Amino acid sequence: MITSTDILIIGGGLAGLVSSLELARAGHTVTLVERKTYPFHKVCGEYISNEVRPYLETLGLSLNALGVALIDQFWLSAPSGRLLKSPLDLGGFGVSRYTLDQTLYELAQAAGVNFLLGRQVDNVAFDGHQFSVTLNDGQQLTSQVVLGAYGKRARLDKTLSRSFMDKPSPYVGVKYHIRPQSSDWDFPDNVIALHNFSDGYCGMSAIEDGKYCLCYLTTRDNLRQHGSIPAMEQAVLGQNPYLKTVFERADFLYDKPEVINEISFAPKRAVENHILMAGDSAGLITPLCGNGMAMAIHGARLVSQVTDAFLQGKVSRPELEQQYQQMWSRQFARRLWVGRTVQRLFGSRWLTDLVVQTLQHAQPAVKTIMKQTHGQVIPV
Numbered sequence: 001m002i003t004s005t006d007i008l009i010i011g012g013g014l015a016g017l018v019s020s021l022e023l024a025r026a027g028h029t030v031t032l033v034e035r036k037t038y039p040f041h042k043v044c045g046e047y048i049s050n051e052v053r054p055y056l057e058t059l060g061l062s063l064n065a066l067g068v069a070l071i072d073q074f075w076l077s078a079p080s081g082r083l084l085k086s087p088l089d090l091g092g093f094g095v096s097r098y099t100l101d102q103t104l105y106e107l108a109q110a111a112g113v114n115f116l117l118g119r120q121v122d123n124v125a126f127d128g129h130q131f132s133v134t135l136n137d138g139q140q141l142t143s144q145v146v147l148g149a150y151g152k153r154a155r156l157d158k159t160l161s162r163s164f165m166d167k168p169s170p171y172v173g174v175k176y177h178i179r180p181q182s183s184d185w186d187f188p189d190n191v192i193a194l195h196n197f198s199d200g201y202c203g204m205s206a207i208e209d210g211k212y213c214l215c216y217l218t219t220r221d222n223l224r225q226h227g228s229i230p231a232m233e234q235a236v237l238g239q240n241p242y243l244k245t246v247f248e249r250a251d252f253l254y255d256k257p258e259v260i261n262e263i264s265f266a267p268k269r270a271v272e273n274h275i276l277m278a279g280d281s282a283g284l285i286t287p288l289c290g291n292g293m294a295m296a297i298h299g300a301r302l303v304s305q306v307t308d309a310f311l312q313g314k315v316s317r318p319e320l321e322q323q324y325q326q327m328w329s330r331q332f333a334r335r336l337w338v339g340r341t342v343q344r345l346f347g348s349r350w351l352t353d354l355v356v357q358t359l360q361h362a363q364p365a366v367k368t369i370m371k372q373t374h375g376q377v378i379p380v
């Protein structure tokens with residue numbers, strides 16, 4: 001039997017969950033397909049910019065009740081141990097994706113979103129009027145609008161012949177939750193730290209329940225050269241004295257790390273085959289900006305507003321697609337470009353050391369870079 005829905009959302013990360021909640025509350029029938037089942041861990045640094053804090057609270061999320069860590073300081077270390085400390089103008093908070101996504105899922109369920117969990121979208125076809133969506137178990141659905149919120153890179157991108165899939169991406173992401181072992185832990189819980197090492201950088205910040213998230217980005221070559229994640233961590237990450245201390249003084253709470261490959265920062269299109277892309281499916285900002293989640297949440301709000309206008313008959317489909325593409329570029333394209341540019345300054349041992357040394361004497365430049373990669377607080 002073919003099921004029909006107003007909106008079908010592919011992927012239930014932040015972009016998918018927030019847009020499902022907005023659109024269900026606006027009175028539309030929403031079906032969300034998510035490959036996994038909640039709650040689950042995800043490779044992500046789990047530091048969220050305050051840009052989205054008031055907006056998340058209006059959605060019904062009580063961040064205090066989740067026990068988020070409040071973060072207002074930034075540390076940047078070079079592989080040599082040279083350290084820059086700077087206050088954060090806007091700041092943010094730390095919360096695990098395990099908790100955040102589960103809470104949004106519960107809110108969306110309560111709002112009437114129909115979830116198809118543990119299944120994935122294999123194909124999407126558009127006949128000029130409506131979409132036919134095929135799941136991996138053969139089920140077919142039709143819908144008026146499809147939102148692509150399926151993250152950085154998926155098999156579906158290949159099926160849709162998206163151009164960035166032609167280029168392999170060298171990046172690997174690794175994440176742990178850790179807990180300080182003893183009182184000689186030197187990392188305050190109001191700090192987001194970015195510790196650099198050869199061919200990569202590692203973000204660390206507190207989350208709920210006295211835990212910290214430790215998440216790094218490196219290259220496949222770096223990993224290949226050392227044979228395994230523990231060997232690479234010891235030989236390369238451990239050269240940064242701050243990371244060495246973390247590995248020595250924390251309990252690692254997962255049996256094994258969460259790992260993802262093929263992370264692409266290449267420019268993408270926000271509308272592809274008439275699908276409206278949101279979150280990382282529309283473009284992933286380099287993680288050192290600590291802003292991808294805020295962008296996914298903000299993007300979800302934008303895509304919900306234009307989709308609602310379309311379903312109410314206020315705009316035609318060509319207008320919907322054009323307006324959304326323009327809105328998305330205006331809001332996010334420059335940040336992605338700055339993020340890619342800044343990332344080039346990190347990775348090489350001597351260059352990172354030089355950058356940290358220079359920024360130590362030019363604090364206003366740190367604030368300028370942060371401003372360029374962050375947006376305004378979303379008005380509510």
Ligand SMILES: Cc1cc2nc3c(=O)[nH]c(=O)nc-3n(C[C@H](O)[C@H](O)[C@H](O)COP(=O)(O)OP(=O)(O)OC[C@H]3O[C@@H](n4cnc5c(N)ncnc54)[C@H](O)[C@@H]3O)c2cc1C
Pocket residue numbers: 010011012013014015016033034035036042043044045046047048049119120121122149150151152154156173174203215216217263278279280281284285287290291292293294296
């Ligand atoms: C190493 C690293 C560190 C980061 N650190 C930070 C940070 O500290 N702060 C920050 O703000 N951002 C950070 N980011 C970025 C942030 O994680 C993303 O921008 C954010 O998760 C995007 O949310 P999303 O909803 O677009 O995608 P996701 O959260 O990735 O959700 C996509 C979902 O789609 C599902 N899916 C995929 N394919 C299908 C399919 N075919 N059918 C059904 N479901 C499917 C997946 O299972 C997934 O749950 C980091 C990214 C990386 C790589």
